[in-house]
Amino acid sequence: MKTPALPPAAPPPERNFFADVHAVTRLVPPGRVTSYGAIAHYLGAARGARTVGYALMAANLDAATLRREEAVPAHRVVNRLGQLTGRGHFPTPTAMQERLEAEGVQVADDAVVDFEKLFWNPATELP
DNA sequence: CCCTTGACGGGCT
DNA sequence: GAGCCCGCCAAGG
Numbered sequence: 001m002k003t004p005a006l007p008p009a010a011p012p013p014e015r016n017f018f019a020d021v022h023a024v025t026r027l028v029p030p031g032r033v034t035s036y037g038a039i040a041h042y043l044g045a046a047r048g049a050r051t052v053g054y055a056l057m058a059a060n061l062d063a064a065t066l067r068r069e070e071a072v073p074a075h076r077v078v079n080r081l082g083q084l085t086g087r088g089h090f091p092t093p094t095a096m097q098e099r100l101e102a103e104g105v106q107v108a109d110d111a112v113v114d115f116e117k118l119f120w121n122p123a124t125e126l127p
Numbered sequence: 128c129c130c131t132t133g134a135c136g137g138g139c140t
Numbered sequence: 141g142a143g144c145c146c147g148c149c150a151a152g153g
Contacts, residue, residue, distance in 0.1 A: 035136095036134070036135055036136085037136055037137095040135085046136090047135090047136075047137095049134095049135040049136055050133065050134080050135045052134080052135080053133070054133065054134075056134060057133085057134060060134095074134080078134090079134075079136085080135075080136060080137090084134090085134055085135080087134085088134080089134060
């Protein structure tokens with residue numbers, strides 16, 4: 001029968017997209033910020049910016065596994081406008097801003113000041 | 128299996 | 141220059 005020969009093992013490339021996002025995020029140096037789209041583009045999923053954010057959220061949830069949420073400095077990742085759109089997912093609404101300020105990053109009106117100057121592009125900074 | 132939501136981005140109006 | 145709409149990837153109901 002034409003059993004739908006299920007592919008014995010056509011496991012889609014387990015592109016641990018999440019782990020990959022976490023890794024890139026960890027490479028973001030303190031005092032610098034990057035954007036979801038930049039990470040997504042660096043990973044090949046130029047249009048997967050949203051997925052990047054999802055991965056970061058999962059990262060915080062997996063913080064226990066990572067030992068510490070600081071392992072993934074998600075506060076250094078903002079949207080393309082430099083806005084702290086993910087602040088609502090931190091323990092406190094101001095945690096993200098405070099962490100950035102603790103690194104010398106000025107935040108005004110929920111947005112990174114001199115975002116373009118502090119912007120850290122993985123595709124450019126990383127080999 | 129289909130529909131909706133979500134830490135986004137880019138294009139058009 | 142700001143606002144609106146559509147598109148992408150993944151997960152949950």
